[in-house]
Each structure stands twice: as structure tokens, then as C-alpha cells.
Amino acid sequence: MQIGRIKLVNPVILAPMAGVTDLPFRLLVKEMDCGLVYSEMVSDKGLLYKNSHTMDMLKIDDRERPVTMQIFGSEPASMASAARFVEQAGTDIIDINMGCPTPKIVKNGSGAALMCQPDLAYRIMVSVVETVNVPVTVKFRKGWNNGSINAVEMAKLAEKAGIAAIAVHGRTREQFYSGEADWNIIRQVKESVGIPVIGNGDIRTPYDAQRMLIETGCDGLMIGRGAQGNPWIFRQVAQYLATGEILPLPTVAERLSVMLRHLDMLVEYKGEYLGVREMRRHGAWYTKGLHHSSEIRLRFNQAVCKEDFVAVLEEFEE
Template sequence: MNFRIGNVKLDGNIVLGPMAGVTDLPFRMLCKEQGADLVYTEMVSAKGIQFNNKNTENLLYINEEERPAALQLFGSDPDILSETAKRIEERNFDILDINMGCPVPKVVNNGEGSALMKNPKLIGEIVRKVSSAIKKPVTVKIRKGFSEDNINTIEVAKIAEENGAAAVAVHARTREQYYSGKADWSIIRAVKEAVSIPVIGSGDVFSPEDAKQMIEQTNCDAIMLARGTRGNPWLFAQIKAYLEKGVLIPKPAFQEVKEMILRHAALSVDYKGLYTGIREMRKHVAWYTTGYPGSAKLRNRVNEINSMEDLEQLLEEYQNFIEK
């Protein structure tokens, strides 16, 4: 099923959501290969761009092969966000998303991320100024509300639409919940019924069956995958096969998992250099191998790897162990 966000046509409706420290360029490329129809960058600080922060520059890089891509900004000052949007508009992204859902204390305590859910008027001002400043479509990612006492998703989604948002992604948890408890998909359905722009559903999609249920229960236009893809970029292909053909693709054999880890590592080292690339792979290896026998021991050992050779040897030994 293809659909549009503003003037951007997408070939399908399965989306890789933004995750800090996870959805970097190497991981996005792998998810794209597996069928992601739109990928989001890690969230980027608007102030970081303004101050020419070197780390921020790396986060802004998008490869032609991973497009269409959404670049996600966070901030709370409408002027800084709109000036930043204008400054980066010529870069290689297709959609500009504003983060209004991040629950992390250092972001929230700055009045950014999900703290914005407490100030719908400011959300309207941000969306209006940013969408007026650039020609590319502007979207927002919001939560169910800040807390159970303050569930205002529908109000916020309507304000975003009225002020020029081209789509809204709804993570069906409050900020208080973080990622615990169950996502309340009924709130996605309620937003879908309240606005006419595309609604992207997010929260608790870990399997092809979850994806189908979310679409059936919420009527959302697209599904955003996040934590379910960590160590499992195959989830995109699995969901598509299930939705389009009713086929459940089995989990890949360990040989394929090993090959994916090594490709991921090679991309990471190529993009970030050996020191950072290998160290950042440690958490990914832990995710890729979760659920396998003896994986806790492997996770301890992976923290000692410092080179591609170390990683290859470790995976070889581990494969011999589990295939004995």
C-alpha cells in the first residue's frame, strides 16, 4: 500500500522509527534493504546544529540509497527550530519530523521531547513556524499524553494538523510509562478518526501478527517499528510477507544472523572508524543474539572485542557452540 506524506510518495507503509543510539546510517541501510519504506534518523538537537556541533554533523548525514528518509529534530524554541529547518533544508532528507515524544529526563527537563505535550499552544506555534519556513513536509511524533491525568493526543494532533503538519506519528504510551506497560492502541484509532492527515501508529509491534492487529484495530495509515527491530532488521520483510501474502517467514538461521552482524559491523567501522564503530556494535551483537543458548556469556565477551577479527572469531566460536 503506497501513501503520501505531503508531496513525498512512499512505496509502502512500514516505517523505521527514530531511536537515539540505534538508527544511525549503518542500521538504517540494513532496514532499508529489508523493506523499510521510510527511515528516520536519530533525533538531532536544533541547538546543536545552530552551534555547529561536530557530533551533530554526523547525525545529519543521509545516504542517497536510504531515501526516502525523515530527519528528526528536537527542541522547544519555535524560532530556533524554524531557523534550523531553513538552514538544513537543502540536505538529503525528504521529511522533517519534530520530536514531541522523547521521555528521557535530560530532554524533558529542558522542556523538549514529550514535555511539549504539556503545552499544546507551543506545539501549534512550533509546527506553524517550521512548516512556513521550509517547503519539505513537516511531521510530528507525539505520545498519548504526558501522564494518565493529561491525555491530550487528539487535541495535540488536531493542533498540529491545523498548523501545517503533513502527518502525525502516535506512540500509544504516556511519557510516565516510558516503554513499560502496554501501548494503548485505541488512542491511535481515536487520532485517526479525528484528523485527515496520515496517522502513523507506534508501540508494541514486535511481530508480523502485531502489525496486522495494529492496522485492523486502529485503521492507521502506516506502522512505525522501533524496539522490535533492534537485532532484527528482518522484521520489515517478515511483516510485508505476512500482510501481502499471509506468509510467516521463519526467524533466520544463525549463519544468516552472523553474516548480518558482520555486515552491520563493517558498515559501522566504515562510517565511524574502527574505535567507535566496533564499540557501538557491542550492544547490537547483544540484541542480535538475544534468545540463543549461552547468549549471556557471549554478551560478556563481546564487550572485550576491539577489531573485526575479534568479532569474527567470537561469532565463529559461538556458532560452533550452538550448532554442536
Template sequence: MRIGSFQIDPPVVLAPMAGVTDKPFRQLCKRLGAGLAVSEMTTADPRLWHTAKSQRRADHAGEPDPISVQIAGYDPQMLAEAARYNVGLGAQIIDINMGCPAKKVCNVYSGSALLQDEGLVARIVAAVVKAVEVPVTLKIRTGWNRDNRNGVAIARIAEDAGIAALAVHGRTRADLYQGEAEYETIAAIRDAIRIPLMANGDIDSPQKAAQVLARTGADAVMIGRAAQGRPWIFGEIAHFLRTGEHLAAPSPAAVRDILIGHLEALYALYGEQAGVRIARKHLGWYAKDRAENAAFRTVVNGTDCAATQMRLTRDYFDRLAEGQPLAA
């Protein structure tokens, strides 16, 4: 799949997720096989560009190409200016958020709330595409609610305005993350447009990725929640799509090394206090499928010290690797 001049290979993409797809996680997922990793959404409001949080999100030093930055807002000119601002900071692809279903986003008429107003969608995508010379992508849902699945109409608007690629989550805004994703609308969008298409929603295994690609005709899959605690899923999917074979699950020692590197990157970016706090959710995700996860989470969540959190994590996975019993 190509987005502008960028070849996205493998065609397995990390979805933008607020509070998750920061630079350490994007770098990790790219290293483990993602062909593209989209940033967590950044605000289009210039009053917030110079906060510590926004400046941290705008740090792309050391990230492998292509650097894709998602912007969120409701005003076409404000979004156009945000696109220019982020390109100036190193963004090589600009992604427009029209997929987030969160109330705090939709209540200010951003994210998937925009799908209610096709005229505004057209003005936004046209303004952003015109504002920058880099490719502009768009992430949407299938519609506002199940009675108003207007994803095909939005996709045509996007293509006509010059959007370089489209990502579609197989739920409406009203569905939030409940129930099962549906792929019929994504397939209908594939039939309606010629630009590259990424299918998103409930893709949690190599087999599911292959099935969704076959069912929708999409050019790539986009992985969100399934990558939380399992960033090697990108390599697993890429290998399966290429060979039809499954990779062996990573050993506890391999998971330990991945996680230790992730913790080090979090501490380096956020500092000890915030880094330890942010690491807790990742530690919980890494351990969530293990019988001992409750005990592990209790231990690692009980410290505010990076060295202690690191030691406890290393000890936990060392004991798993050695086949030792873990205390409850």
C-alpha cells in the first residue's frame, strides 16, 4: 500500500489511540513489524500547542519514517493551520480524526461527531489537503449511528478532496466499542473509491486480519486495542499474510526484553514519576492473559520508583522464563 510517496510495508498499521500511541509505543510497534504507526490525536486549537503535553507529543526525534500525526478539531481553517504546524515539526503524513467516539471529543463537535455534517467534512478535508504538501489521510467510522451509516458518502467526499488514504473502523459512533465490528460497510466503501483503504475494528489475530482483508478488499489492516500488551502482533500478522504460517509466540524472556526496553523509553520521555504511572497500564496489558496477572499488577502498581518497578518486572518475567512458581 502506498500513501503518497511512502510504501507502507507490511500493510499492517498501528491505529491512533489517545493515551496509548505515544512515541515509545509507536517506536516499539514499528520495530516489531508495523508498517505505519499513527500518533495519538493532537489538538487543532493553537492555544494548547505549547503545553508540556502537546510539545511532548510533537517530539518525533528518532522515529523511523513515515511519521504520521493525527489532528483533531472542527474548524476547517484551524485544522489547516494545525496541519501546517505539525508538518513544520516533522510530520510526513497528516491524519484527520473523524473516528473517535469519546464524549469529550464529540461534545465539542470533533471526531466522529463530524460525520453528521457531510458539508463540514468536505470543507475540512479540502482545507487540510490544500494547506500542506504531504499526504493527508482520514480515519472515520461507518456512520453516526446504525440508521445513518454514511461511510460510503464520506469516503467519496474524501477521495474527491484529495485524501491520500482512508481508514474505516467497522462501528458507528453510537456503537462506541460495543458489540462486534461489521465489515460490510467497509467492503462497500472499497467498491466506491480507488484510494488506499485500511480496515479497522476487532482485528486481533493473523487469521482475523487475513479474513478481514479478503472480506473487505482493503489494502491494509489497522490494529488498535489488540496491540495493547501485545505489540508483536504486527510481526505475527505480517508473517502470516506473507507466508500463511504462524510465528511462534514470544518466550517470556523475549517479552521481558521487549517490556524492559519499553519501560526505559517511558521513563526517558516522561521522567520517573509520570513514566512509572504511565507504565502501569502497559504492565497490566502485558500480563492480562496470564493466570498470575492480578498478583503481578498488585505488586508493580504499588511502587512509585522506576528502579523498583523495573526490578519487579524483570523478576516476574525471569521467573516465568525459568518455569518457577509465582507467589499469589
């Protein structure tokens, strides 16, 4: 799969997830053969006012390339400035968020709210595409609600605006993350445009990934929640699609060693205080379904420094 001039080694893509797809997690999934990583969503206004948390999100490591930085906002001019900013930060691709359902975002006219204003969405896409030299992609949903399903219309506008690829999450804004993703809409989008389409929603296994490709004809596969605590999924899916082989699940020891590496990177990039606290959530995902998982989670939540966390891991490795 290719997005503009950027060639992907495989079409298995990490979805943007606020609070999850920070630099350490992106590096980790990259080591597990992920074809393309997306950043957390970055606020156009945060960049304009040089908010320190927003500026931290711009850190890119060459080992994670190619990387897509996702921006959100609701005005063509400020989105163009944000795009210039992230291009200067060194991103390979810029993605525009038109799918975020959270009230805080949509009440400002950003994220999925842009699906209710296709003309404005079009102007934002054009202004970003005209401002930067890197390929620009867009990610949106099926529609706002069941009464306004307009992913196909949005896709056609995106293609007209010069967008290089589209990611479609097969749920409406009203659904948030509940119910089942509608893959049929992904197929309809794929049939309506010539640019690459990335299918998203409910891929949790290599079999789901293959079924998505067959049922929708999409070019790329985007995995979100299925990667939480499970960075191995990219290698499993890529290998299955390439050879039909199902790789063995990671052993408990492998799981613990990847957690340790994840913790190390979080502490390195964010400092011990924040790193340990953020690792609690990842730790719960990594250990879901393991023996004693609720006890482990409790102990993670009590960990206040790296040594505490490591002690829990060592204890459960034995």
C-alpha cells in the first residue's frame, strides 16, 4: 500500500488513540512490524498557543517512520497553520480528524462534527493539502447518526480536495464505540473513490483482518483497541496476510518483558512520575485474561515508582 509517495511495508496500521498512541507505544508496535503508526490527535489551537503538553506530542523518532501525525480543529486557517507546524516537526503524513465523538471536541465543531458540515470539511482539507508538501489523509466515521450517513459523500469530497488516503471507522458518532462496526460502509467508500481506503473498526484477530479485506476490498487495515496491551497483533496480522501462518501467542515471559520495555520507554520520555501512572492503564490491558490479573492490576495501581512496578512484574514472572 502507498499513501502519496510513502510506501508501507505492509498495510497493517495503528489507529490514532488519544492517551495511547504516544511515542513509546508507537515505537513498540513498530518493532512488531506495524506498517504505519498514527499519533494521538493534536489540537490546532494547542499548537497555536504552544501549549507544552501539545508540543510534547510532536516528538518523532526516526525508528518509528513512516509516521502520521493527526491534527484536529474546525477552521481552515488554523488547521493549515497546525499542518505547517507538524510538517516542520518532521511528520511523514498528516491526518485530519473528522471522527472523534467526544462532546468536548464536537461542541467546538471539530472531530465528527465536521461530518455535519461537509462544505467546511472540504475547505479544511483543501487548505491543509495546499499548505504542506507531505501527503494528507483524513479519518472519519460512517456518519453523524443513522439519519445522516454520509461517508461516501465525505470520501468524494476528500478525493476532490487532493487527500491521499481515507480511513473509515464503520460507526456513527452517535454510536461512539458501541455496537458493531458496519464494514459495508467501508466497501461503499472503497467503491466510490480511486484513492486508497483504510478500513477500521473491530479488527481483533488475523482472521478479522482478512475478512475485512475480502468483504470491503479496502487497501489498508487500521487497528485500535485490538492493539491495547497487544502490540503483537501487527506481526500476527501481517504474517497471516503474507503467508497464511498463525504465529503463536506471546508467552507470559514475553508479555512481561515487553511491558518492562514499555515502562522503560514511558519513564524515559515522560519521566518517572507520569510514566509509572500511564503504565498502570497499559499494564491492565497487557495482563487482561492472565492468572491473577485483578490482583496484578491492583498492585500496578499502587505502584508509585519504576521499582514498584518492576517488583510486581518479577513476582508474577516466577
